[in-house]
Amino acid sequence: MKPIFRTDLMMALLFVASIYSGFEIHYAGHFQSHEVWHNWSVVHVVANVLFLVISIIHIKQHWNWYKSLTKITSSKKPRIITILLSLLFATTVLSSIYLLLFAKGEGTSAGFFHYVVGIIFGVLSIGHFVKRWKVFKKGVRKA
Secondary structure: OHHHHHHHHHHHHHHHHHHHHHHHHHHHHHHHHHHHHHHHHHHHHHHHHHHHHHHHHHHOHHHHHHHHHOOOOOOOOOOOOHHHHHHHHHHHHHHHEEEEEEOOOOHHHHHHHHHHHHHHHHHHHHHHHOOHHHHHHHHHOOO
16 A cells, blocks of 8 residues: 555544544533543544644645645646645644643633634545545555
8 A cells, every 4th residue: 555545544543533532522521520531631632643643744745735836837726625624734733732731621712712623624624535535445445
């Protein structure tokens, strides 16, 4: 399997872990103990540190596409969804860093902001993946 498809497969698995643990954090913050909330937060942080590393590799693999955005005569049309996804990714990462460094416990407005941005990022990510499903499936089958 080509490295780009291994990266995409890892991203898909870590994305599921990220979204699931994020929803569990939200649920635990409303209906369960602080300890359960904390445990899911640890799972979420670990999954997302790995997701961040794999995402950096993914972005690096597609760096020529990003560079093509700076050229006015680029043959590749900027894909607004991918650009928006990139901005949401950066916002999600920055808000998570803020949460890790400055927020204390569950129920913060910064946590809610991160939750909302994360959901929007998740929905666009699913669309991004679905749009590329045929190429992904074909690349994984060649393994």
